[in-house]
Amino acid sequence: MEQEHEQIHKKIGKSLQAIRKARSLSLDQVAELTGVSKAMLGQIERGDSNPTISILWKIVNGLHISFTSLIEDEEPKVTHFRFSDTEPLMEEDGHYRAFPLIPFDQKKQFEIYTVEMDPGCSHASESHNEGVEEYILMMQGSLEVTFHQETFQMTVGDAIHFSADQPHTYRNTADIKTMYHTIIVYPS
Missing domain, CATH: 2.60.120.10 (Jelly Rolls)
Structure with a gap:
């Protein structure tokens, strides 16, 4: 159970970082949009913090994304159709x-x-x-x-x-x- 918990917050961190970089946003800008501190956002992205659901809601509302976009598996970079x-x-x-x-x-x-x-x-x-x-x-x-x-x-x-x-x-x-x-x- 502990390992599964660790996985999800690491996945959230990677997803948040990918979304932020795709939009060319700094941590400061994301903090301004979401009301979540830059320090907390940095910890989440590094996978050092296990954010509460209320913090996640602030992030998804501020970035106008779906809740699941932070936790769903990343799509493969290559799909080969034969x-x-x-x-x-x-x-x-x-x-x-x-x-x-x-x-x-x-x-x-x-x-x-x-x-x-x-x-x-x-x-x-x-x-x-x-x-x-x-x-x-x-x-x-x-x-x-x-x-x-x-x-x-x-x-x-x-x-x-x-x-x-x-x-x-x-x-x-x-x-x-x-x-x-x-x-x-x-x-x-």
């Missing part, structure tokens, strides 16, 4: 395959798919919710994207961005498999 480990979502009898390469994350508000379409394949997409945006980055083949009665022809290296809150259609116009990344951005 295409070979991803199961595709399939449509059009398997001729349209969307691989959810980077899943949706509440903090980041987007997801990334790698899409493969066989020659001649066409896929109609329903309207997404209002505010949803889509980015397509071409990797292989050619693609026709249609929305608002407008058609855009895309080839390798091209990119397109549009509001996805209306029906849209993708069609592989190449005689080879077409591949592209699609980034779907959700409103916060």
Whole structure:
């Protein structure tokens, strides 16, 4: 129990220091914002002090952060997503395959798919919710994207961005498999 207690106040110290440095704030400035003394803030950051809940509330209120942001585990600096480990979502009898390469994350508000379409394949997409945006980055083949009665022809290296809150259609116009990344951005 004592070790677990020690861990949490060290975690709070590291988190507080990371937040303070990310905002380019001095200990003096944080003391002014929170009403917690510079000496106490320094002790907390070094992990020398186990702050009371009321002191933590002063800190989170003064910095306008959530309470849990001081105690949650730090996200890994690198996350490796392997295409070979991803199961595709399939449509059009398997001729349209969307691989959810980077899943949706509440903090980041987007997801990334790698899409493969066989020659001649066409896929109609329903309207997404209002505010949803889509980015397509071409990797292989050619693609026709249609929305608002407008058609855009895309080839390798091209990119397109549009509001996805209306029906849209993708069609592989190449005689080879077409591949592209699609980034779907959700409103916060």
